[in-house]
Amino acid sequence: MAADAKCRTIHTPLCSLLGCDVPILLAGMGGVARWELSAAVANAGGFPSLGMVRESPELITSEVTALRAATDRPFAVNLIPAATDPALLDAQITRCLELGVTAFSFFWDVMPNVVGRIKNEGALVLHQVGTADQARKAEAAGADVIIAQGIEAGGHVHGRMGSFALAEAILARTRLPVVVSGGISTGRGLASALALGAQGVQCGTAFLATNESFAHTDHKQRVVDADGDDTVLTDVFVLNWPKGAAVRVIANSVTSALDGRLLGHDPDQLPRDVIAWDDDQGRYRFSTDSPLRTTTGDLEAMPNYAGQGAGLIADVVPAGVRIEQIMRQASFCLNGKPEFSERGQL
Known part of the structure; x- marks a missing residue:
């Protein structure tokens, strides 16, 4: 259209x-x-x-x-x-x-x-x-x-x-x-x-x-339900990227567990725990992979990317x-x- x-x-x-x-x-x-x-x-x-x-x-x-x-x-x-x-x-x-x-x-x-x-x-x-x-x-x-x-x-x-x-x-x-x-x-x-x-x-x-x-329907709905204040800037979702690469996501259980320490995470010190899958490809808890149409598993703990314009x-x-x-x-x-x-x- x-x-x-x-x-x-x-x-x-x-x-x-x-x-x-x-x-x-x-x-x-x-x-x-x-x-x-x-x-x-x-x-x-x-x-x-x-x-x-x-x-x-x-x-x-x-x-x-x-x-x-x-x-x-x-x-x-x-x-x-x-x-x-x-x-x-x-x-x-x-x-x-x-x-x-x-x-x-x-x-x-x-x-x-x-x-x-x-x-x-x-x-x-x-x-x-x-x-x-x-x-x-x-x-x-x-x-x-x-x-x-x-x-x-x-x-x-x-x-x-x-x-x-x-x-x-x-x-x-x-x-x-x-x-x-x-x-x-x-x-x-x-x-x-x-x-x-x-x-x-x-x-x-x-x-x-x-x-x-191609985002998962759950991710799309989280964007619709979110306000700009619900987003945070963090570098905890850094596996697969250089150290210090920050992302803006909708706050979730992973970011809440940081107790305010959103930045300063070293990818070499983060565990590699598989929490989701895309076909036969495992997705780690702290990776940059967001939930897609093909993703199954713990979608809530994955980075659900959204900017501060989400509230609109x-x-x-x-x-x-x-x-x-x-x-x-x-x-x-x-x-x-x-x-x-x-x-x-x-």
Whole structure:
């Protein structure tokens, strides 16, 4: 369901660069942003990142193939070079290029050699950053778009500034298109980002709670039931990532047992207790793996990622409906007619 014609008048230069209709990006959520969600966002006019963090080249092939069968709209493949074994990363990029992928989205520390490789192949690079310094490094490496991720964001959070403060700091230093990410679930957030001078927003939590997302139904419902105050920033869910990699999750039995010591955990000192399964793959209590459609076991003790915008998400809807809601509300705000809505719904 594409956004209606009036809503599509919110068109920034970023839309022309990426080939989308509306300035709303789907975050490349690992495990969650699979082909079905990516296709739904693309067909609704947005720009998706297919979440392929540390996935095999074979899965990348099947996901890209399925995505292209479901839409002819452009998309990016999301990888995290700094948190991926170099040999696997090389194989991932090689396979993407063989498949003709024309845009990549990266996150965490900037790796200039990786960005340079993509640019040498003529592809676009969107780089998500958590600090103004990382934004400078991404631009110097050749990135085409900077995604400013604030501490309000769900999932892995790289910086400690708020999303709008970070975006404004980056906008003061770059001519590249800047996208705001973190805690944005409604059209008011999009309108605020555009008023700041950004060219769009990236949403994760708002799309996790959609019909097409690959998140487990329990995770989706926890997002709907949660308020922004129910989320915490912690690095206890750190297995599979570098030490100190913090994530924003909905508080659960694991975080409550920390007695306030949410940060400062060493992955080498955490036990490897299997608490859930995806087919024959065990999931550890303190791993970064979130519950997916295929997951069974102790889902409550797994990281249920959500940003501080969770309190504005009232229900699970198709991704196209979510985009339509955001765009309609943003249009009202930008036209000076902000409407009251219950938990972000018009």
